Amino acid sequence: MGASAAVSVRHLTRVEGHGNIVVDVRDGVLTRCDLEIVEAPRFFEVLLKGRPAEEAARIACRICGICSVGHATASIHAVEAALGIMPGPKLRLLRRLNMAGEWLQSHVLHLGFLVAPDAFGAGSVVPLAASHPDLVKGALRLKRLANNICMAVSGRHVMPISYHPGWMGHWPEPAELEALRFSLAEAAPDLDALVDVFSQITWPSLARPAEHVAVLEAGAYPMMGGALHSTAGRMTPPAAYASVLQEYVVDHSAAKHVRGPGGDGSGKGGGTIRVGALARISLASDRLHPRAAVALQRLRLAPDSANPFDNIAAQVVESVQAHAEAVSAVEALLADPVSEGPAEATRAGGEGIGIVEVPRGTLVHHYEIAADGRIARANCLIPTAQNLASIEADMRAFVPGLLDRPKDEITHALEMLVRAYDPCISCAVH
């Protein structure tokens, strides 16, 4: 006779969207280990159908409040690929600046508001603000900076406004860029303190190898596109994304699961993939900005880590990376603040794929645009959906080592594991 345990968490807190943890161990045998995704489907692929391609980015960004700039970017890339539009280098840089703002906003929200309470025994940021005011106030200042970056580029962070195929509806004024340069410089001590706080936290240790995937562009830290690379040594062109990220429907999740090409193909154990901050560092730690590389050292984060909890430290490193990216983008735009003219469409319709790295991992938007300029077919593949099979495989690997603990501790450990992935559940279901 082995141990028995039953864990049931309805609507896991401090994550975006609605998910339940259901674990059942009977006489030492794990009979159930699910992350149920019970979020309402909104059917965005259907909402996009029939709409003019010009509207796509503004509709797609409504998939997710936290990663709306990421959705706008993947969407506009898909439309531009379909219509044969080649955006110029300054336009691409401006959009990269906005993505850096969103990475910083999303990572700091997760680190300071959603996971830090676990490290300091608080239930939320409210008691944490009393016990660790410097941490919370610093996180709020970094979040405000991130919001201000996005406001300068696209009017606001949640639901960015200015994305059009081939152009941006707003070009930041030199005064806006000067203000950003000043507040970016001012934020350096807060970032340093963030690294310091998180380098002193020890998270549980769980080594479960999975294939880490990210899109890598030439000569830059992964963010704005490129081929799909994986730690299994695979390199896949964007057009073949569906062979690396294979979607399938499971009974207990309104979000589809995704399996990689490796393993036994069942999605259980073998073939699981991870995307997100840790996956990007696994594949591109040599491309980190020198300041982010120092943060990696200070956090003692091994780039080849197979511990999903290390995604938290990876997000700290990427917060520094996003800040450094924003600094250099602002400098480059200030050096040459004249807006770039629009890039024109070279065909009326066609098929286009946009793949970018958003805070939680690889995001795909794939559209077919008809000759009348309307979207005929859309497919969106969300990072959290790609991680779901891995989260469950991690839970299965984690539970046996927890069974000698009280039920409350088992529950909290599993909650922390799921949170480490920073799941965005509304987005995963869309």
Next chain:
Amino acid sequence: MTRPRVAFFSFGSCEGCQLQVLSVEDSLLELFGAIEVVNFREAMDDRRDDYEIACVEGSVIRPEDVTEIRQIRTRARILVALGACACLGGVNAIRNRRALADVAGEVYGGRQDGVFEALAASPISSVVQVDYEIRGCPIDRAEFLDAVRSLLAGTVPYTPAYAVCVQCTLRGTPCLLERGVPCIGAVARAGCEAICPAYGAPCEACRGFHDAPNFTALGEAFARAGMPREQAAAKLQLFNDYREVRAAWERALPSPSDT
């Protein structure tokens, strides 16, 4: 003074309006000092049911959403709807024109049982009485704080009754419609400082309509700018297609050609 107990809930949505609440960076600690947040799944572990004010984001989509919003209504003295999904149905309602089996078939290959089950996407007011609405996709941070101040003072939160065009004019943004861009700010409720036209995108009426919208005149303005009147209807569909909301504009304009 006792702090009012406030709860935040979300239904079918992106949770972006709750993120806007967390993004009032300069005032967040002050806000959490002025109200006692007793339930906010996205940000905290506590979930008490003794709230006086419930702020609800999202559309009613799943059968259990109906049960849950009714329960929230019985517990809350004041129910505030946050954002376009909760106030209007928002973009979620666009798919209501199509049969659900068809929509679910396209996305899930026909699965409609268990976690896949969905109803017509509907605003909160289609199920229970809503006391106040904070409009927009997303809600505006300053407007949310103003509404909190009003509720704390025991007064009614202010919502502008006039068109987005008024705020565009005050802001000095050149008229997009006159340049042939399909903008429906003339019928749309203001309060957003006309931010979309200022950042190069047409107004799509994410806050619904002002108190006296003239849809026939909007169609004529589109025609004068060289755009078919159907295009005005197609724009109105984006955030205002829930059946009771679209009744306002449907008779005045030809059906959008894509349905």
